[in-house]
Amino acid sequence: MAQSTQEKETANTLERTPLYDCAVELNARMTPFSGWEMPVQFSSIAQEHHAVRNAAGMFDVSHMGKFFFKGKNLIEQLQTLVPSDLSRLQPAEAQYTVLLNANGGILDDIIVYSQGKDDSGDELCMAIVNAATRSRDKAWIVAQLEDSGIEFQDLSKDKVLLALQGPEAVSKLQPLVVADLSSMKPFGHLQASVCGKMGFVARTGYTGEDGFELMVDSETGVKLWRSLLDAGVTPCGLGCRDTLRLEAAMALYGQDITQSTTPLEAGLSWLVHLDRKGQFIGREALETQKQNGIKRKLVGLEMEGRRIARHHYPVVSNGQSVGEVTSGSWSPTLEKAIALAYVPAELSKPGQTVEVEIRGKTYPGVVVKKPFYRSPHKPKKS
Structure with missing residues (x-):
């Protein structure tokens, strides 16, 4: 119902990513999604799906929320927001986790990327959150970190986020990045030259395949898209992203996980480290649920x-x-x-x-x- 209502809205009410024109050039079928006008498919969902499973496909996921954190004792502060133990994260490592309400319900699923410390000793982190929950997540996180001294920046509309996924992802991307991609481990990430400008490269994704997610400025994002297209990478839309993530049993926020579901119910108990960390929002509810049984x-x-x-x-x-x-x-x-x-x-x-x-x-x-x-x-x- 929400989508049909969105379809009645004029195009001017929808946000467009810096890669919107690239999609239109390829005659992509566009659709309203979480307030953005996004490509749902370029050819057919099945064709794009098989391209990712067997070769390489790329997705514009610039609609996702992109948060930057900086400050003293940053990881310690973030520890109170999630059930996962972030203290074990080394620089250039990332953790998939969830934000919880007091009842243990999932506010969103996110990835936290530890970026080590700057010259002044401040800890640095990135977090990628869902597009539909970005504004709510931002307000909630800012409220929780109030008076903590942590600097927070929302980079969501300033950066392109491009996902390159599939068994040929390394070979297609390597000529465009000044870093050894083959040595990166899953959930590893780094800052490197991408198409001649510094960008963020992470070995993460939402398809169940090997691949990367790259965060760069708008101009570099367009250059990266066109370079990958010239290299034979298949452009893919949200349609096959859904079939790919479902085959990999990756949860979709708003459907498989919501504020009414806990990570223990959702098969995400591996994210809940009750024995390894102290207090966090939702801890008591999860302890009670674990004790009483799911x-x-x-x-x-x-x-x-x-x-x-x-x-x-x-x-x-x-x-x-x-x-x-x-x-x-x-x-x-x-x-x-x-x-x-x-x-x-x-x-x-x-x-x-x-x-x-x-x-x-x-x-x-x-x-x-x-x-x-x-x-x-x-x-x-x-």
Whole structure:
């Protein structure tokens, strides 16, 4: 419903990234997304999906929130905002984590990049947050860090963020970057010359494949896009980004994880380091939930046949609605209908069968181990 309302708005009410003209030049199909006019596809979703799995694809993700932090005891201050232990982060390392409310509900999922210290001894960090939650995240973080002495900058509209993903990502990007990309570990990052100007390069992504996310100024971003296009990289839209991340069972904020779900319910317990750190927002709620046991869990479902279980479709067991599908699609790689859904804990083990109600009828699905797809191309973390 929100999207159809957005479609009625004039183009002038939507933000455009510095790469907007590059997408229009390629006749991309544009769509409103979180207040931005973004490319949903350039050719076909399946074609772009397979390009990322088998070669290399690039995405304009400049709509994402980009926050910069600077100050004394910065990591110690950020520790109170997330359930993950950031103290173990070394410079040039990053941590995927979540912001929580007091009830342990997820305000957003983010990546924190530790950038070490500057000459004055101040610690430096970057954080990438979701586009739809950027303004809320900013207000919440600023409120939490009030009187901390931490300097905060929102670089969201000043920088291009380009994701290059796929098994050929290193070979396609290396000629454009003055740094040894092959030696970078997953979630490693560095400052390097990109197309002749300094930029931020991280070995991260949202597709389940090897790849990089690059943050550069607008002019360099356009140059980088065109250079990668000339090198044979496939331009990709938000459509295949969704099918790729679903195959990798990566959560989508607003659907698979929300303020009403905790990381323990969402299968993100590996982000919660209760035994390694002190107080953080939501700690008491998570401790209570862990002690009492999780009543529902986010699981992977493989549907029998070609029926697709989509967002909000009811999950049924013994004739009763027991849960809800959060994400679902046809998997171009596996050639199966797959979905993520919340189900009671007793139905969460792989091999359990449930049904999904699709247009008034129920169709069987099987709980499977996540992720649905694991890339043979990704380098090891250590």
